[in-house]
Amino acid sequence: MKQYIIALGLGMMFLLGGCGNQQAIDTYSFGQKVINVGQSEVIVDSPFDFGQLDKIVANDKGQPFTVYAGLDKNYGVFVSATQASAGAPLLSLEESAKIAQQELGKELGQTGANVPWNQEKVQVDGVQAIKSTLATNANGHKVGFTQYTFINKGVLWNIRYSYSDASPVGEEINQRVNGHIQITKKEG
Numbered sequence: 001m002k003q004y005i006i007a008l009g010l011g012m013m014f015l016l017g018g019c020g021n022q023q024a025i026d027t028y029s030f031g032q033k034v035i036n037v038g039q040s041e042v043i044v045d046s047p048f049d050f051g052q053l054d055k056i057v058a059n060d061k062g063q064p065f066t067v068y069a070g071l072d073k074n075y076g077v078f079v080s081a082t083q084a085s086a087g088a089p090l091l092s093l094e095e096s097a098k099i100a101q102q103e104l105g106k107e108l109g110q111t112g113a114n115v116p117w118n119q120e121k122v123q124v125d126g127v128q129a130i131k132s133t134l135a136t137n138a139n140g141h142k143v144g145f146t147q148y149t150f151i152n153k154g155v156l157w158n159i160r161y162s163y164s165d166a167s168p169v170g171e172e173i174n175q176r177v178n179g180h181i182q183i184t185k186k187e188g
Contacts, residue, residue, distance in 0.1 A: 023169065024047065024074075024169050024172040024176065025172075027169065028048060028173065029047075030045065030046070030047055030176060030177070031045075031046060032045055032182075033046050033049065033050060033068070033079075034184075035068055035079060037064075037066050037081035037083065037155050038064075038081075038153065038155045039153040039155070040081070040153040040154070040155035040183070041185045042079075042152075042182065042183055042184070043181070043182040044077065045177040045180035045181075046070065046077050046177055047074075047077075047173045048070055048072065050069055050070025050077055051069075052068050053068070053069060059082060062085055063082050063084060063088050063090075064082070064085060065080065065081070065082050065083075066080065066081045067080045067081075068080075073167070074163060074169045074173060075162070075163045075167075075169075075170045075173045075174070076161065076162040076163070077159075077177070078159070078161075079157070079158070079160075080158045081155050081156065081157055082155070082156040083154060083155055084154055090151060090154070090156050091156070093128065093129075093130055093149060093150065094130065096149050096151070096156050097130040097132055097147075097149040100132070100149055100158045100160075101119075101132055101134075101147070102115075104147070104160070108136060108138065110136065115134065115136075116134065116135070116136070117132050117133070118132070118133045118134070119131070122148075124148055124150050124179070124181050124183065125181060125182050125183040127150050127151075127183050128150065129149060130148070130149045130150070131179075132145075132146070132147045132148075133145065133146050141165055141166040142164065142165040143162060143165075144163060144165070144174070145160060145161070145162045146162075146179070147159065147160040147161075148160075148179065150183075152183055152185070161174060161177065161178045
């Protein structure tokens with residue numbers, strides 16, 4: 001499982017390069033991806049369609065784990081959903097955000113307290129969430145990551161966006177899609 005996540009996270013950094021005067025609106029077909037996991041459903045804005053990684057079906061605790069991802073040389077979208085299972089309840093929102101931050105740090109080769117995450121409590125479509133941001137250097141460029149962690153109807157969601165400062169198109173995409181998340185099946 002970790003090999004797929006590492007490949008997605010790091011693959012983007014190796015693909016990034018200058019993009020000239022290209023504009024996102026001229027190149028991408030912006031749309032929305034509807035993702036159903038368990039009893040929860042989210043809609044994520046994206047610059048492109050992306051798919052489910054079907055080889056990942058459970059995490060290290062045996063909890064059902066679903067991953068959707070898409071990336072190109074300008075932008076990356078990564079969505080993971082973890083469901084509670086018998087004997088393995090979901091962690092708290094704070095613990096889950098911290099673990100997701102640590103996993104990305106490991107993928108980037110950064111561990112310990114020196115990983116400069118910024119974290120704040122926010123609302124994602126009315127649901128309490130933790131927004132984590134990180135700007136780090138990779139391959140001579142600054143790469144920005146924004147991750148939203150929230151729990152809805154027994155599903156822990158981590159939705160992460162990433163792009164490099166080497167890509168003005170990536171920054172434009174980020175302004176259009178980052179944080180545009182709808183939760184269509186809310187608690188209650």
